Amino acid sequence: MMKEELVLAALARRKTDLSKGWYKFSRNPLSVAGLIILVLIVLAAVLAPHITPYPEHAGPYTNFSESSQSPNRKYFFGTDTVGRDVFTRVIFGYRFSLSLAVVVMCLSVPPGIILGLVAGYYQRTKLEIVIMRITDIFLAVPPLILALAITAMLSPNIMNQMMAISLMWWPWYCRLVYSITASLRNEYFVLEAELTGVRKLYILLRAILPNCVGPVLTKITLDMGFVITLGASLSFIGLGVQPPKPGLGTMVADGAKRLPAEWWMTIFPALAIVVVILAFNLVGDGLRDMFAVEEI
């Protein structure tokens, strides 16, 4: 067979794999619902300055004549204590939450994967011991607490928050990829590649890495939800998005002081967090079934 034919055949196989995967995913109505919600939220967050009714309310805006209004036709999530539209601020809050999750994943997943591949491949060497022990150290304290401590020691703002959470997140990927790599290390296709003298880099990237795609993608989807919770928690404590910027956690914390009478200031941002995390979890479960991932 010609080389091009081989490439074409591989591409065609990949395409049928994808459509098969989508078929499996689409069989689960909950996951599809999650995906639709997620797409809507992402669109709303990206287009926030254009689609929200009062984009200027996302900053240091005040209008005391319309403060603390309960949900009505003009402000359907009500207004906060200085007269800003809660709905607008929730949508802008999504921008912070989502960009936090995306940045954390971009910063933490690649190093985690690389270290996991290396540690799993070079089993029973010093390299493995060093990498996995360092991983253990980072997993020795719940991520929220170490992220809190690091953000507090640097100064609290969204950049430091992103850095602190990323620093906490790579070990999970390192562990996941490590366990997959370790289980494949002595499979015939890897041994055969070694015997024929294929370069190590090629073995890691083309023989082993593709087997990690399913579990890693599933974990990323589920983790997006976790990171958003973590970010909201940091903001809730006061170590995240700083006012007047609208962080979802900050809004819940500020609103909680006005419970029970002015409930909309808390309940709507809190619901917004629940909805986005639920959506990520539903999609993640769908991916888990699709890739037949056992345990993450």
Added chain:
Amino acid sequence: MIRYIFQRLLQAIVVLFGLSVLIFFIARVVPGDPARVALGSLATKEQVQKLREELYLDKPFPVQYYFWLRGVLKGDLGISLYTRRPVVRDLSDYLPATLELVFFSFLISLVVGQVTGVLAGYFRNSLFDGLSRLVSYIGIATPPFAVAILLMFIFSHILGLAPAIGRISLALSPPPRLTGFFIIDGLLAGKPRLALNSLKHIILPAASLAIANLAQESRVTRSSIVDNLQKDYVAAHTVYGIPKGSILFKYLLKPSLIPTVSIMGLDIAFIIANAFLVELVFMWPGFARYAVTVMLNKDLNAIVAVVLVVGVAFAAVNVIVDIVVSFLDPRIRLQGRGE
């Protein structure tokens, strides 16, 4: 067995040592002079210099770490730069309240999570199973601080069933301190009313902490029951005519609990982490609220101590969990011997 426990302990110590280096290193490389932060902007240069020398800040990092570690091993975690008291004293004041809370919520999540998980797995695809899955989805998706606020809103503000904040009513004075657990101390002091009062105070925070965990636990137990139900030995027992109840309790439960027990360490870690949020909502005067206060005030000594205490607690829990699992699953216990 003893060798296994010893190995686990050694591992835990290595990890804790690494953690202490990591957190101490971060605390020393952050921008800003800890001595200056502690004394405030009004202090003179000489005062700052003196404190720097007392804290060994003028020495290189390994020397600083050596002196600090020597102190820690002697039970001295330094002076809190915020409360101006020894960190150890602060911690011993605040820790019992949090332990009480964590213990209660762990108890709730264990009992409720196991029962619902076993039932949902045993009667899978029933209405109960569907309902419990729905609830656990929502439980996992709701951040603990939101759960706390919601529970406080419903049960305290609307229904008035439980007090919203604190550990004990302001009108009552806390019991004499023996264990630091108000409920136990109240009973020991012969004041059941006091114990009841603090029990009422603990229910809402403990329940908020339990909910996220409970959802996770019940899901794990459910799937492990479902897996084991399909095993040959269950079919064999059924064919032999052993009653369903005794199959469930005598043969199915023990192997099915292994996954649940092995994630218990993580569960407790999550409860401790989430306590940082829940204590804030319920104004629970515990360790976590103290931790948040020192963090917001950039009190480096106390922050390092807080992280270390959580690390030690987490490591201890994990060692205990591993030992329990090795009792449940002989394969793990005997691993080293067969080779």
